[in-house]
Amino acid sequence: MAKILDGKSLRDKLLENLKTEIDGFGVKPSLSVILVGNDPASRIYVNNKKKTAEKLGIISTVFTYPEDVEEAVIINKIDELNNDKNVHAILVQLPLPEHLDKNKIINRISPNKDVDCFTFENYGKLASGEEPAVYPCTPNGVLLLLKEYGIELDGKNVAVIGRSNLVGKPMGLLAMKENATVTFCHSHTKNLKEITKRADVIISATGHPVIKVDMVKEGAVVVDVGIFKDENGKLRGDVEFGEVLGVAGFISPVPGGVGPMTIASLMLNTVKLYKKQNKY
Numbered sequence: 001m002a003k004i005l006d007g008k009s010l011r012d013k014l015l016e017n018l019k020t021e022i023d024g025f026g027v028k029p030s031l032s033v034i035l036v037g038n039d040p041a042s043r044i045y046v047n048n049k050k051k052t053a054e055k056l057g058i059i060s061t062v063f064t065y066p067e068d069v070e071e072a073v074i075i076n077k078i079d080e081l082n083n084d085k086n087v088h089a090i091l092v093q094l095p096l097p098e099h100l101d102k103n104k105i106i107n108r109i110s111p112n113k114d115v116d117c118f119t120f121e122n123y124g125k126l127a128s129g130e131e132p133a134v135y136p137c138t139p140n141g142v143l144l145l146l147k148e149y150g151i152e153l154d155g156k157n158v159a160v161i162g163r164s165n166l167v168g169k170p171m172g173l174l175a176m177k178e179n180a181t182v183t184f185c186h187s188h189t190k191n192l193k194e195i196t197k198r199a200d201v202i203i204s205a206t207g208h209p210v211i212k213v214d215m216v217k218e219g220a221v222v223v224d225v226g227i228f229k230d231e232n233g234k235l236r237g238d239v240e241f242g243e244v245l246g247v248a249g250f251i252s253p254v255p256g257g258v259g260p261m262t263i264a265s266l267m268l269n270t271v272k273l274y275k276k277q278n279k280y
């Protein structure tokens, strides 16, 4: 029976320590969030981020814009936040409406306030083995979770399922930085089962029910980054949880695995940027 990678407990522990650290700061760290449009999931995510930040003593300001906002309005707001020394971290919630140039907007964020590691400067550093200002929230959360359970990636075969810029790609880069042998898999991968069956660690981030029990090696570590509702409206992840539980060595549940770690990472990143700007 697999051990559970409990993201909720680790989040609570990390945030408790972070709160103690923040309590010792004279000026409070501040995270500004830009939210465009009415995407219900984005609104929930942004609300959760704000609530968590405030509990810790991080000032969190959300700037909300209608779906049809002009690009210049967002660009001007980012310039204003870049120039405000009381703002330490900036996050533009994705997805953005079609008419907005996502790359232009993201890259307007000053790289030293880029809390997601989304700017080309930070992302490029990550890809070239340099130190970005911070690591991307979800992949970094996954690494923290693995480390908590003593799971080393050095020399391991890691299969990353999903190649999104948000999770899959940076996840593979981070795993490689930890000296893993990484195989990137995606919707066009022909021999997925062959690859996952060889993997010591499977990290799935597709939002589809792709990982079945016969695809998992005995004792493997299975990290589920997917989250979606099944046909009965019940939240589930990419992994057939109940069945894989009997085969894997470790498994992260959905909810309660990677999700809480993403928020914890965002808070840790905000404080990391704050400390860099204040020369801690």
Ligand code: GUN
Residues within 6 Å of the ligand: 091, 092, 093, 094, 095, 116, 137, 138, 166
């Ligand atoms: N949308 C879904 N996940 C994320 C995230 O981690 N950061 C941002 N900015 N938008 C998202």
